[in-house]
Amino acid sequence: MKLNRMYSFLNTDLKEIEKELQDTIKSEHPLLQEASLHTLQAGGKRLRPVFVLLAGKFGNYKLPVIKNVAVALELIHMASLVHDDVIDDAELRRGQPTIKSKWDNRIAMYTGDYIFARSLELMTNIDNPEAHKILSHSIVEVSLGEIEQIRDKYNFDQHLKTYLRRIKRKTALLIAVSCQLGAVASDAPREIHEKLFLFGYYVGMSFQIIDDILDFTSTEKELGKPVGDDLRQGNITLPVLLAMKDDKLRAKIEDVNEHISDIDMKSIILAIKESGSIEQSIKYSDWYLQKALKTVEQLPNNTSKIALINIAKYIGKRKF
Amino acid sequence: MKLNRMYSFLNTDLKEIEKELQDTIKSEHPLLQEASLHTLQAGGKRLRPVFVLLAGKFGNYKLPVIKNVAVALELIHMASLVHDDVIDDAELRRGQPTIKSKWDNRIAMYTGDYIFARSLELMTNIDNPEAHKILSHSIVEVSLGEIEQIRDKYNFDQHLKTYLRRIKRKTALLIAVSCQLGAVASDAPREIHEKLFLFGYYVGMSFQIIDDILDFTSTEKELGKPVGDDLRQGNITLPVLLAMKDDKLRAKIEDVNEHISDIDMKSIILAIKESGSIEQSIKYSDWYLQKALKTVEQLPNNTSKIALINIAKYIGKRKF
Numbered sequence: 001m002k003l004n005r006m007y008s009f010l011n012t013d014l015k016e017i018e019k020e021l022q023d024t025i026k027s028e029h030p031l032l033q034e035a036s037l038h039t040l041q042a043g044g045k046r047l048r049p050v051f052v053l054l055a056g057k058f059g060n061y062k063l064p065v066i067k068n069v070a071v072a073l074e075l076i077h078m079a080s081l082v083h084d085d086v087i088d089d090a091e092l093r094r095g096q097p098t099i100k101s102k103w104d105n106r107i108a109m110y111t112g113d114y115i116f117a118r119s120l121e122l123m124t125n126i127d128n129p130e131a132h133k134i135l136s137h138s139i140v141e142v143s144l145g146e147i148e149q150i151r152d153k154y155n156f157d158q159h160l161k162t163y164l165r166r167i168k169r170k171t172a173l174l175i176a177v178s179c180q181l182g183a184v185a186s187d188a189p190r191e192i193h194e195k196l197f198l199f200g201y202y203v204g205m206s207f208q209i210i211d212d213i214l215d216f217t218s219t220e221k222e223l224g225k226p227v228g229d230d231l232r233q234g235n236i237t238l239p240v241l242l243a244m245k246d247d248k249l250r251a252k253i254e255d256v257n258e259h260i261s262d263i264d265m266k267s268i269i270l271a272i273k274e275s276g277s278i279e280q281s282i283k284y285s286d287w288y289l290q291k292a293l294k295t296v297e298q299l300p301n302n303t304s305k306i307a308l309i310n311i312a313k314y315i316g317k318r319k320f
Numbered sequence: 321m322k323l324n325r326m327y328s329f330l331n332t333d334l335k336e337i338e339k340e341l342q343d344t345i346k347s348e349h350p351l352l353q354e355a356s357l358h359t360l361q362a363g364g365k366r367l368r369p370v371f372v373l374l375a376g377k378f379g380n381y382k383l384p385v386i387k388n389v390a391v392a393l394e395l396i397h398m399a400s401l402v403h404d405d406v407i408d409d410a411e412l413r414r415g416q417p418t419i420k421s422k423w424d425n426r427i428a429m430y431t432g433d434y435i436f437a438r439s440l441e442l443m444t445n446i447d448n449p450e451a452h453k454i455l456s457h458s459i460v461e462v463s464l465g466e467i468e469q470i471r472d473k474y475n476f477d478q479h480l481k482t483y484l485r486r487i488k489r490k491t492a493l494l495i496a497v498s499c500q501l502g503a504v505a506s507d508a509p510r511e512i513h514e515k516l517f518l519f520g521y522y523v524g525m526s527f528q529i530i531d532d533i534l535d536f537t538s539t540e541k542e543l544g545k546p547v548g549d550d551l552r553q554g555n556i557t558l559p560v561l562l563a564m565k566d567d568k569l570r571a572k573i574e575d576v577n578e579h580i581s582d583i584d585m586k587s588i589i590l591a592i593k594e595s596g597s598i599e600q601s602i603k604y605s606d607w608y609l610q611k612a613l614k615t616v617e618q619l620p621n622n623t624s625k626i627a628l629i630n631i632a633k634y635i636g637k638r639k640f
Contacts, residue, residue, distance in 0.1 A: 032467050083429060106470055109406060109429050114463040120440070120456040129447055136440040143434040147352050150426055 003045065006310040009303060010053050013063055017049045020071045024118050035099050035111040039078050042096045048073040050311070051175060052182035055196045057304035059186025068125040069185045072135075073178045075119035080142055080174075082112035084149075096224070131184045138177045145169025153234035156244065156254045163241055164205070167212075172204030195298055199308065202292035207315050209285040212237035213278055214318070216269055228269040231256055238284060242277035249275055289316040323365065326630040329623060330373050333383055337369045340391045344438050355419050355431040359398050362416045368393040370631070371495060372502035375516045377624035379506025388445040389505045392455075393498045395439035400462055400494075402432035404469075415544030451504045458497045465489025473554035476574050480561055484525070487532075492524030515618055519628065522612035527635050529605040532557035533598055534638070536589055548589040551576055558604060562597035569595055609636040 007014075025036040049070035056066040085098040086108045099108040123135065148166045152158050179200030183193035214223065215230040216239055223229070230237055234256070244250040249271055256268065272278070292312045299305050327334075345356040369390035376386040405418040406428045419428040443455065468486045472478050499520030503513035534543065535550040536559055543549070550557055554576070564570040569591055576588065592598070612632045619625050 027464070029464065029467055029471065031471060032464075083433065086426060086429060105425060106406060109403060110463060110466045110470065113403065113466060114460070117456070117460040117463045121453075121460050124449065124452045124456050127449055129444065132444045132452070133441075136437070136444050140434070140437040140441050143430060143437045144347070144349065144352075146430045146433065147349055150430065151349065151351060 001310065001314070003311070003314055006314065007050055007054060007307045009307075010050065013053055013067070014046065014049065016063065017046070017053075017067055017070050017074075020067055021074060024071055024075065024122060025115060027114070031103075031107065032111060032114055035103060035107055036115055038096070038102065039082055039099060039111070039115070044078075046074060048077055048174065048178040051178040051200060051308075052185075054304040054307055055179045055182030055188075055193070056186040057302060058183050058192050058196070058299065059188030061186050065126065066182060066185050068122045069131070069181045072119040072122045073174065073181070075115050075122070076139065076142075077174055079112045079116035079119065080146070082108050082115065083146065086112075091225075126185055128184060128187075131181055134177060134180060134184065138173050141169045141173050145173075149235070152236065154236075154257065155234075156236060156250070158236055158241070160238075160241055163236065163238060167205060167208040168201070171208040171211075172201050175204035175207070176200035192299065195295055199292050199295040199299075199312075202288045202295060203312050203315060206285045206288035206292065206312075209238055209281055209288065210315065210318050213239055213281050213285070215239075216272055217278060228265055231268070231272075232258065232260060232265060234258070238281045239272055239277045242280045243272045243275040245277075246275055286316065289313075321630070321634070323631070323634055326634065327370055327374060327627045329627075330370065333373055333387070334366065334369065336383065337366070337373075337387055337390050337394075340387055341394060344391055344395065344442060345435060347434070351423075351427065352431060352434055355423060355427055356435055358416070358422065359402055359419060359431070359435070364398075366394060368397055368494065368498040371498040371520060372505075374624040374627055375499045375502030375508075375513070376506040377622060378503050378512050378516070378619065379508030381506050385446070386502060386505050388442045389451070389501045392439040392442045393494065393501070395435050395442070396459065396462075397494055399432045399436035399439065400466070402428050402435065403466065406432075411545075446505055448504060448507075451501055454497060454500060454504065458493050461489045461493050465493075469555070472556065474556075474577065476556060476564065476570070478556055478561070480558075483556065483558060483561055487525060487528040488521070491528040491531075492521050495524035495527070496520035512619065515615055519612050519615040519619075519632075522608045522615060523632050523635060526605045526608035526612060526632075529558055529601055529608065530635065530638050533559055533601050533605070535559075536592055537598060548585055551588070551592075552578065552580060552585060554578070558601045559592055559597045562600045563592045563595040565597075566595060606636065609633075 004011075021040055022037070025033070025040060027033045027036065052066060052070040052073055053061075082099055085101075086105050091098060091101040099111055123132065126132070145166055145168075148162075149170065152162060152166060176197045177200070180193045180197035183196050188196075212230065215237065216228060218227065220226055226232070231240055231253075240253060244253055252268055252271060256265075260268075289312060293309060296305060296308050296312065299308075341360055342357070345353070345360060347353045347356065372386060372390040372393060373381075376382075402419055405421075406425050411418060411421040419431055443452065446452070465486055465488075468482075469490065472482060472486060496517045497520070500513045500517035503516050508516075532550065535557065536548060538547065540546055546552070551560055551573075560573060564573055572588055572591060576585075580588075609632060613629060616625060616628050616632065619628075
């Protein structure tokens, strides 16, 4: 089943979200408008809005209210990607040139600031103080995750715990908060929105680990950037950490730097793939996936619950 | 009279604000902690917290509530300076190396993001939806001002209106909002917080114009950066715009670029100072100052009102 078939009952609402996304970043400044639209139209699965809407169905679902949260969370995600591309010196995202490569780092910085500011403005339509506390706390955590990304670059001595905390802050938290805030903004009971947070956290962890696996197992065409690019940029992910348990392979991996030749890089990618660390990483991802499925089971039965289960399973089965 | 003598009745509260500023940016990350503290300790007049507290005295002043606003606004200001220094390629601010020069652009970007995120977190302690709408709207405007700064660099064809709108967004708005939010968070009546907004706006405009004058008339020691640095960086300010009404001087100014020699730069600075544009700029600043004083006159009489008047006059008299 295709991803978007799993929540086709949201189609009309998601179209409105898409329109709202475009309207929100409209700007009198041609450059800003172009840079923001460029990011928006680069696509993406709009996973966060989907989670917000699905979670909203566990409470008193009102699109005019909940759409503010859905759009805000997608924009916060987008803004963080724009700043991320500056850090990663990324030339391509989803096969498209990044803002920092099409324009420059400064434009990327302020486009990110602007998109982020717009999302805050939207959020003020939500009159629930708890929603704001949850969101602002998660934004602090995301920004800590961004700093950790810089700090941990090319640091081959980091622990598994460091990696897990980083991907929690970088990815899982905003997915968790998307699930939670959809429910909070719809006045769902606390035990429900706390479960949804947990579900989102587990799904997000599983999702990011798979993303990190795909960096090695996918193709340049699928990735929209070279295979192994994360490692080349110094981003030490789970398959790398696990592969480094082998001393010989570790020594090889520690030689990676920005200027490594394509041939050397290819040989390291191959060695990592043959080390068994990919299969081990899949097990980690599966563990989180199972935790997600167990958590969602505890929610009341409705169409959203089925969709959440299907999405979680889909994310767990993205091809390697 | 020294600036801080004008509001000595706030001393105890301002000390608490200072402590709260330090506590808020504390972080488990040594790099982030150092970069944030570096910015905080570079000093500054803490003008925004002072305005917040003074404005709060027009309502039901409660330090535990209002200090969140005071600290948040100072941090938002700080975060915008950190990002500003990336744009301006500034090596020095207030005589200290900037984050981007001491570390790099990426650290500066994320330190700004982090400080900003912390300020949002603090603001969630304020349970007034209007306060959040006012603040988020002003943050959008500030980010637009930042984009305009890049767009307008070395653009010698810009109108006076463009300059005024840019400094409104860049400076005046956050001062206006400091005055307004102090009153809003203290539940002062609408007619009072709207007047305080207007007062802050006029003071902010006057303040920024004087800042732009001082770039030409002050000394390197006072400025903490070379005289005429704004112009050299392509920031076309009021004294420059007015000087360009002379065709010969305009041609000379249009030659300014990043690589201009010190001798050529000195000659242009001298020509601008001799053109009469400084005196004209002072008139603009005075016009805003008078508007500020007229606005503040309409507020109820109290100690804060006197302090606001004195601060406005002080700002208008900073030496050229």
